[in-house]
Amino acid sequence: MYFINLTLGGVSSGIVYAAVALALVLIWRATRIVNFAQGGMLMITTFVALGVIDATGSYWLGLLAALVSGFVLGAVVERVLVRPIENGPPMNAVIVTLGLLLFLQAVAGMVWGGSPRSFPPLLGIKGFTVGDARLLLSPSDLFVIGAVLVVMALLVLLFRVTPVGLRMRAAAFSPEVARMFGVRVGRVLTLGWALAGAVGALAGVLVAPATFVGPNQFDAVLVFGFAAAVVGGLDSPPGAVVGGLVVGLTLSYVSGYLGSEVALLGALAVLMTVLMIRPNGLFSRTSVRRV
Amino acid sequence: MESLLRIDGLEVSFGGLSALDAVSLSVRPGEVLGVIGPNGAGKTTLFNAVCGFVRPAAGTLHWQDRALPWPRPHQLARLGIARTLQGLGLFPRLTVLENVMVGATRHARAGFASALLGLPRSDRDERLLRHRSLAVLRELGAEDAAGRLPGELPYGVQKQVALARALVGEPRLLLLDEPASGLSEDGMRELGEVISGLRERMSVILVEHHMDLVMRVCDRVLVLDFGKVIAYGTPDEVRDDPLVTEAYLGDEVTEGTPAPADTAAPAAPGSREESSRA
Numbered sequence: 001m002y003f004i005n006l007t008l009g010g011v012s013s014g015i016v017y018a019a020v021a022l023a024l025v026l027i028w029r030a031t032r033i034v035n036f037a038q039g040g041m042l043m044i045t046t047f048v049a050l051g052v053i054d055a056t057g058s059y060w061l062g063l064l065a066a067l068v069s070g071f072v073l074g075a076v077v078e079r080v081l082v083r084p085i086e087n088g089p090p091m092n093a094v095i096v097t098l099g100l101l102l103f104l105q106a107v108a109g110m111v112w113g114g115s116p117r118s119f120p121p122l123l124g125i126k127g128f129t130v131g132d133a134r135l136l137l138s139p140s141d142l143f144v145i146g147a148v149l150v151v152m153a154l155l156v157l158l159f160r161v162t163p164v165g166l167r168m169r170a171a172a173f174s175p176e177v178a179r180m181f182g183v184r185v186g187r188v189l190t191l192g193w194a195l196a197g198a199v200g201a202l203a204g205v206l207v208a209p210a211t212f213v214g215p216n217q218f219d220a221v222l223v224f225g226f227a228a229a230v231v232g233g234l235d236s237p238p239g240a241v242v243g244g245l246v247v248g249l250t251l252s253y254v255s256g257y258l259g260s261e262v263a264l265l266g267a268l269a270v271l272m273t274v275l276m277i278r279p280n281g282l283f284s285r286t287s288v289r290r291v
Numbered sequence: 292m293e294s295l296l297r298i299d300g301l302e303v304s305f306g307g308l309s310a311l312d313a314v315s316l317s318v319r320p321g322e323v324l325g326v327i328g329p330n331g332a333g334k335t336t337l338f339n340a341v342c343g344f345v346r347p348a349a350g351t352l353h354w355q356d357r358a359l360p361w362p363r364p365h366q367l368a369r370l371g372i373a374r375t376l377q378g379l380g381l382f383p384r385l386t387v388l389e390n391v392m393v394g395a396t397r398h399a400r401a402g403f404a405s406a407l408l409g410l411p412r413s414d415r416d417e418r419l420l421r422h423r424s425l426a427v428l429r430e431l432g433a434e435d436a437a438g439r440l441p442g443e444l445p446y447g448v449q450k451q452v453a454l455a456r457a458l459v460g461e462p463r464l465l466l467l468d469e470p471a472s473g474l475s476e477d478g479m480r481e482l483g484e485v486i487s488g489l490r491e492r493m494s495v496i497l498v499e500h501h502m503d504l505v506m507r508v509c510d511r512v513l514v515l516d517f518g519k520v521i522a523y524g525t526p527d528e529v530r531d532d533p534l535v536t537e538a539y540l541g542d543e544v545t546e547g548t549p550a551p552a553d554t555a556a557p558a559a560p561g562s563r564e565e566s567s568r569a
Contacts, residue, residue, distance in 0.1 A: 169382070183365075
């Protein structure tokens with residue numbers, strides 16, 4: 001029973017890490033940039049969602065506001081901050097996205113204050129009971145898992161069966177050639193960032209009831225999302241999902257059997273193990289392609 | 292329309308080295324123009340200038356008898372210019388069919404919103420692209436490879452895929468960069484038939500080393516040597532031109548010819564992108 005509960009807990013937190021990882025992967029595939037600002041972006045959009053929920057009382061409107069603002073924020077960041085440095089040395093992008101993270105956290109602190117606020121879940125957080133045992137799985141957890149799975153399915157459809165998705169994949173592999181055949185590569189990159197912004201925003205809203213909302217409340221989620229993305233290979237959306245689950249389960253088992261104080265070490269161990277055995281991640285098919 | 296594409300006085304230089312010097316040419320609708328010349332003569336540079344990969348230092352371009360600024364790569368598809376690359380440039384993790392579908396991008400109208408919302412328009416677009424791409428693959432005899440990744444296929448089939456990707460957008464002008472390299476005799480014969488068959492639909496500029504193919508399928512041939520046009524005419528005229536023989540056989544240059552000696556120093560081996568690539 002204990003094992004089952006640890007597994008359930010690991011899956012429902014892992015799926016959120018998977019969503020964050022997916023956002024990072026979308027951006028990596030489009031622009032070969034690791035977006036350190038993802039945590040700050042999803043923090044802002046979660047504040048937006050909280051404001052809308054407070055004002056209207058509707059969770060769904062809040063979620064919608066988060067998704068839309070995430071989409072717009074992603075697009076604006078790409079156009080304004082990333083576009084000028086896209087062809088520069090990779091370190092420029094690291095500095096810019098890290099700087100953006102600090103900037104967003106500072107702005108959030110000024111606007112909303114530094115103390116964490118609670119965020120309402122859509123559904124109850126009391127675990128289901130089987131017989132007289134209580135599962136570590138609540139209606140809210142099911143909603144989280146379902147929401148992430150739906151979004152992932154939509155992304156798969158977008159990439160696999162729509163012309164727009166085809167163009168995005170082509171531009172990710174060889175922008176120069178894609179451009180020659182009429183793919184508007186610039187637009188495709190913006191779209192990649194916008195989608196990542198929306199996916200990150202979803203992750204923020206879903207995890208907020210557990211972490212609360214504050215300028216630094218999502219740091220851990222971002223770190224685990226990074227770990228998940230790297231485990232999955234940074235380049236592969238399915239890899240991001242598997243990576244998220246691996247990280248979530250590891251954290252859950254380690255804290256359940258060894259104590260929560262060593263959970264982080266467990267995550268680190270997984271990351272190092274994967275990187276030693278498969279340096280490019282579990283799901284990467286090619287080595288570094290960037291020239 | 293007198294000419295589909297006309298280029299006058301094209302000059303390209305790389306860091307002071309002249310790669311193309313006063314190159315002029317025109318392609319009529321439905322014409323196959325061959326461009327030949329020794330390695331490093333500037334053939335690929337000519338394509339790169341037309342495609343916007345290099346910026347000409349001088350020269351004008353007329354497209355369908357209208358003066359145009361030199362196009363940028365993203366404008367090619369809209370103008371109706373498609374190109375195959377020497378390195379093929381297939382998208383490695385897209386299937387053959389998907390590779391070809393990218394070539395038909397300019398026929399896809401639906402934008403992101405309709406794709407995301409699953410609107411019928413995007414769906415219809417997708418099916419249309421798929422259908423059109425399959426038809427072109429079938430025409431070239433490569434439809435069996437539709438579901439495979441390019442890396443799994445023999446080189447000859449990959450070349451067909453690259454050609455299909457260029458053809459599927461129904462360009463008005465097709466630029467073929469050494470399409471016959473690495474092909475067998477049979478493959479080359481088929482390629483010749485395909486190119487000849489394209490005449491009704493488009494004009495072709497063919498950069499090629501295989502003389503017999505060029506002489507067989509081209510209406511006119513332009514010979515480049517050290518970035519200059521040394522001959523321009525029908526295959527028969529070009530074949531009999533002493534300058535061409537000299538350029539190919541390396542005969543001593545007589546006075547009064549467009550002497551390669553002018554550019555001999557900058558044309559040291561490896562200084563032209565073609566010679567370094569060959």
